[in-house]
Amino acid sequence: MSQRSVSAPASVAGTAAPTTVVDFVMPSLGADMEEGAVTEWLVSVGDRVARGDIVVIVETEKADIDVEVWNDGVIVELLVEPGRSVAVGTPMARLRVEVAGDGTGPTGHPSDEGPTAPSPIDDGTPVDGTPLDTDPARRQRTAAIAPPDRAAVPARVDRTPASPLARRLAATRGLDLAAVAGSGPGGAVVARDLGGEPADREPPTPDPSERMRRAIADLMSRANRDIPHYHLAETIDLEPSLAWLERVNVDRPLRQRILPAALLLRGVAAALAANPELNGFWVGGRFRPGDGIHLGVAIALRGGGLVAPAIRDADRLDLVETMSALRQLVERARAGRLRGSEMSSATATVTNLGDHGAEVVNGVIHPPQVALIGFGRIETRPAVVGDEVVPRRLVIATLAADHRASDGQRGSRFLNDLRRHLSRPEEL
């Protein structure tokens, strides 16, 4: 959860719903993260935000992450100026949110309701992208001059969507934002589209690949020190599935082609659903089941290192949706544009070595998760089918699991289920 309440619900006179101010804190974007640096705010004081909006880009040891907000509300104050690094849990911004009618206050949990309706005094006047003021006294004043309840919905229809920093950069460099292809949320222009941050900003540590290496080293050392791993393997005949996939792909244009990797992920999600002891976390000396099946996908970065962002609710996606989610995840990971919710939520991780990988991977679990599923290279090998030895495309699936949370019998059942699902592709 990225927010905690800092003040008791306070009623606002008149017709407006009662509101309270909550902190938007630096989220944990992975088990290996201790601190993060604010690269760029995509919102200004007074902006109205909806749950799921990307509001800030945070730089971690591993990547630039687009971080979403978990409440509907209005930005009251930005507390961390770009370039500054703060520990996980440190408030980064303050947000005024409406309190639920039952008086329980904002929870940060998903809500089925849409964005909060604008208040009656909202006249829709555009609010300019006020640059983040780093002078604390002035910042206080800005917040006071523009009380959040009165803040209007930013009307941005008549101009190029852009972050405040990008706006400032464009102004100082005399650039036309409308002429720039935006890569931010909803095509918004962000600082990186203009050739990066101002020159007066130093990255927190000079060598990103070294920081990435150190983050992986810390996490994997912890895994091997704390987790009693057990390892199981199962050879799976993919011939029927791959033949089926080829038939499906014949009719699909290139952009919609489905890769075997998507099939494997679907199989894992289905098998995890039947074996919940492998889907979740070991925390505080006991197993906590995941709040859904969010599959971390290990993605190698060509510059070195790897990230494992999650495909959320992977068990609820069909094959086409899984492929689309995987494609987007890989593209964003390679471009360094992952989202906070993807980095923090994996309940189990899949590593797929791909065409050029080794035959078998005996993985290391990403704590606090309790299982890592690995796939080696798909290879044509002799297999016994009926009474004959025939060439078939096989893959060796492995499970690394936390012996504190499950036993080999459960692990074997999981691999069995996986094999069964992967032999019935039309059901995936």
Added chain:
Amino acid sequence: MTGTDPQLDRQIVVDAIADVAPDVDPATVEADEDLWYALELDSMDQLRVMTAIGERTGLDIPERDFPGLLTLDDLTAYVTARRAGP
């Protein structure tokens, strides 16, 4: 299509790779070397490169052709042949 130019076709292939993997340099690969292996491009990268070539040329490259397209020479010859084809 008004004639084809292998030089241009090679450029299309190189540009498509650069599109998908701006962090690799196709110039470091021999024309007859397995470029997917040499440049550490996985199946997702491969699909994206084929898609990018398709978008530049209007060709639809069926998956069954992928296994034969391993080198810059393979890809260039394939694009040239398909563009000249019926």
